[in-house]
Amino acid sequence: MFSNHFNLGQQQLHLAGAECDGDLPQRVTGSIGLTVPSLQRIRERLENAKSVLKGSLFSVGDDEDSNILTVSCPWGNVFHLYDICVDDEYLLEDSASLSSQKMAVFHSRRGVYGPHRMAVRGNPGIRYVEIACRVGTVDSIADFYEKLLGCHVTRINESGAATVCVGPGVHSLTFVENERLTECSLISMNGVHLCIYIPKFELTYKALKERNLIWTNPRFTHLDSCETWEECLSTRTFRFKDILDLKTGEKILELEHETRPMLHGQ
Structure with a gap:
C-alpha cells in the first residue's frame, strides 16, 4: 500500500492506494x-x-x-x-x-x-x-x-x-x-487508522502498556516507535490497535489509533 494525503479544513486524510492488483481495498x-x-x-x-x-x-x-x-x-x-x-x-x-x-x-x-x-x-x-x-x-x-x-x-x-x-x-x-x-467486513478494516490528540498522554500510555496494548506499526517505524516511554516522549506519539473487553481481556475490535499529546507539533 502507498498513501495519498489530502487536506480538508484543519484535518488530513491519508488514503491508501494499492501497489499491486492483489491488494484488498480498505473499507470502513x-x-x-x-x-x-x-x-x-x-x-x-x-x-x-x-x-x-x-x-x-x-x-x-x-x-x-x-x-x-x-x-x-x-x-x-x-x-x-x-x-x-x-x-x-x-x-x-x-x-x-x-x-x-x-x-x-x-x-x-x-x-x-x-x-x-x-x-x-x-x-x-x-x-x-x-x-x-x-x-x-x-x-x-x-x-x-x-x-x-x-x-x-x-x-x-x-x-x-x-x-x-x-x-x-x-x-x-x-x-x-x-x-x-x-x-x-472486519478484515477489510485492517490498516484503517485514525489520529487522536489527548490531554493525559503519559497516564494513558502507562494504562495501555499495563494491558500490553501499546503497538509499534512496522509500516511506520521511519516515523515513530513506542516500545518504551522514552521513545514515546521523543516522538510524542504512541499507537494501539486492539480494543478490549476490560472485564474479560477479550479483543473486541481492531482499529489503529495514532495517539498524540496536545503539545504535538502537528
Missing part, C-alpha cells in the same frame, strides 16, 4: 461524515464522476433540496457529506440577548463555539466516523474509551450504539451494533 464497516465547503460544487461534478467511475462501487443517493449528500466511493466506503452552511441555520439574529457575557454567548447552543458546530470549530473536515461492531459489544467498547482514555461517552442503549467524543463540537466516533456484520 460503517460510514464517514464529512463537512465540505460546498455541496453545490460537488453536485456539479457528479455526472462526470459517474462516467469516469462507471463499473466501480461508486454511487450517489441525492436529494437536491437537502444539505446532505450520501456517496459511496469506488471501493464501497460510504460518506455522508454535510454542507458547511448548515451551521448558519443555528445562528440567532441577536445572539447577545442570551447573556451579557461574551464567552457564554460563544459557547451557547447557537454560538460560534457551540456543540452543533461542524467538524473542527465550524470548518470543513471529518465530522464523525461510524464503525459497525458485533452485537453485544458496544457497552464494552464504551467502557474501554471511558475508563482507559478518559473520553466522554454517550450510550444509546435502545439502539445498541455509543458515541465517543474525540474532539471539539460533534467530532466523534460512533460505534453501532450490526447483526449483519461479517468477518470479511
